[in-house]
Amino acid sequence: MTIFKKSIANKTGRQIFLGAVFLAGFFLSACANQPIRVSPVTTIPTGHHQVGKFVWFDLFTDDMEAITPFYQALFGWSFESADGYSQKVQTISSDKVPIATAVLTTPENKKIKESRWLGYISVEDVDQASKIIEENRGTLHVLPKNLPDRGRVAVATDPEGALFGLLTSAHGDPGDTGIMENQWMGSELWTTDLTAALGFYSKVAGYEHRRVGIGTESEYLLLVKDSIPRAGVVTIHWKNIKPAWLPYIAVVDVVATAKKAEKLGGKILVSPDTKMPNGLVAIIADPTGAVFAIQELTIDTGEKQ
Numbered sequence: 656m657t658i659f660k661k662s663i664a665n666k667t668g669r670q671i672f673l674g675a676v677f678l679a680g681f682f683l684s685a686c687a688n689q690p691i692r693v694s695p696v697t698t699i700p701t702g703h704h705q706v707g708k709f710v711w712f713d714l715f716t717d718d719m720e721a722i723t724p725f726y727q728a729l730f731g732w733s734f735e736s737a738d739g740y741s742q743k744v745q746t747i748s749s750d751k752v753p754i755a756t757a758v759l760t761t762p763e764n765k766k767i768k769e770s771r772w773l774g775y776i777s778v779e780d781v782d783q784a785s786k787i788i789e790e791n792r793g794t795l796h797v798l799p800k801n802l803p804d805r806g807r808v809a810v811a812t813d814p815e816g817a818l819f820g821l822l823t824s825a826h827g828d829p830g831d832t833g834i835m836e837n838q839w840m841g842s843e844l845w846t847t848d849l850t851a852a853l854g855f856y857s858k859v860a861g862y863e864h865r866r867v868g869i870g871t872e873s874e875y876l877l878l879v880k881d882s883i884p885r886a887g888v889v890t891i892h893w894k895n896i897k898p899a900w901l902p903y904i905a906v907v908d909v910v911a912t913a914k915k916a917e918k919l920g921g922k923i924l925v926s927p928d929t930k931m932p933n934g935l936v937a938i939i940a941d942p943t944g945a946v947f948a949i950q951e952l953t954i955d956t957g958e959k960q
Contacts, residue, residue, distance in 0.1 A: 692738035693805045694746045694753045701827030707860045707880030709774045709842045710828045711805075712755040712902055713820070714945055716770040719745065719759045721942045725919050729912065730837040730904065749838050770943040772902050773810065774842045775820035776860050777828050781807040784821050787858050788813075813855050815846055815898035831883065840903040840950055843887040847898060849876070852888060864888070901938070902947050909935035909951045916941075 696711045716722050719742065726732045730749065734757065737744040747755040778784040781799045788811045789795060796818075797810035806825040812818050819842075834840050846852040853876070856862050862878040862885070878886040891898065906912045909927045916939045917923055924946065925938035935951040 693744060693756050693802055694737055695804045695826050696753075696806075696822070696824045697827060697829040698753060701830060703827045703830075704779060704823065705777050705828040705831065706779055707862055707878070707883075707885040708777050708828065708831075709839065709886065709902070710777045710824065711775045711820075711822060712839060713773045713775070714747070714755060714757045714770065715760050715773065716757060716943050716945060717760060718770075718943045719743075719757060721920070722757065722770070722945070725916075725921060725941050728919055729916055729921075730906075732837070749835070752838075754838055770941070770945040771818075772945050772947055773818065773820050774900055774902050775808065775822035778821050778823055778860060781809050781821045781823045784859050785809045785811065791855055791858055793855065793859075813898070814851060815848060817844060817846065817898040817900055819900050834905050834952065836905055836907055836952065838905060840905045841884075841886055843889065843901045843903060843948070844878075845889055845891050845896060845899055845901060847891045849888065849890050853878075862886075904947055904949050905952050906949045907952055909937050909949055912949050913937040913939065 714722065723734050723745070726747070727734070732754075733748045733751075734745040735748065736742060737746045737756065743759040745757040745759075746753050747757055785795055785799050792814040794812045795809060796812065797808070799807055799809045799821075801807050804825060805822070807823045809821045810818070811821065844852060844856075853862075853864050856878060857864075860878075860880065862880055865877045865879050865884070867875055867877055876888045877884040878888060910929075913923055913927055920942040922940040923937060924940055925936070925948075927935045927937045929935065936948055938946065938948045940946045
């Protein structure tokens with residue numbers, strides 16, 4: 656099953672991606688005084704880790720009051736205090752299923768007003784994966800640490816600076832139940848060195864790769880683990896795009912969702928292209944600058960809900 660089908664356009668710009676050091680500062684400042692109380696990645700313990708899958712996403716934002724109504728109205732997501740009283744850490748749920756965490760963080764540099772989505776790859780051993788990252792020219796920005804209920808986590812950048820998280824969940828990962836409306840489809844790596852990226856992530860998460868045709872000039876690959884596509888990879892051809900991971904959310908109508916996002920205060924960075932033969936995609940920045948993509952569920956892949 657091909658999960659990622661998209662057009663690549665030179666419309667995004669540097670505003671899409673934050674520097675890794677700044678985001679690491681977000682994470683560390685949120686964790687410095689006391690451990691963050693966060694929800695487990697699944698409400699029903701499975702005891703099984705879906706290695707290679709993006710099993711969780713964190714939204715680091717400097718304005719919780721701006722992003723909460725945006726995502727509630729756009730995707731029907733609900734926000735609830737993770738510890739029952741603090742509003743600084745919110746569990747985000749879709750149809751009562753926890754899918755992400757929103758963390759309120761005030762950057763030390765007041766001139767920086769952007770926020771960021773961070774995806775976590777499930778690995779068997781965060782410490783071992785972290786060692787592999789450092790041995791292969793990657794950089795650890797948050798050293799392996801335990802988060803109550805969540806599990807062991809780390810945050811790193813690959814050799815090109817694309818930021819990602821590692822997670823070995825405490826109670827196991829959610830099962831593969833298919834792609835659901837208004838929930839995560841996965842994540843996509845934008846890289847300038849395809850060969851190096853494939854080698855790096857193969858060592859870190861055990862990925863193999865598969866080339867697919869998407870009807871564009873850009874070469875597109877899927878990262879595959881245990882015969883299951885877990886992420887996409889595309890080569891960057893434009894100077895103003897930095898290497899990064901871009902998370903995807905499934906919707907039933909990309910055009911309508913993009914228009915609604917704009918009315919709610921978001922910004923359309925890449926508009927839907929109705930001429931694309933492999934499905935509609937749009938890239939959006941929320942009101943605080945956090946970037947995500949939306950992709951339309953399609954009948955031919957069995958993903959229509």
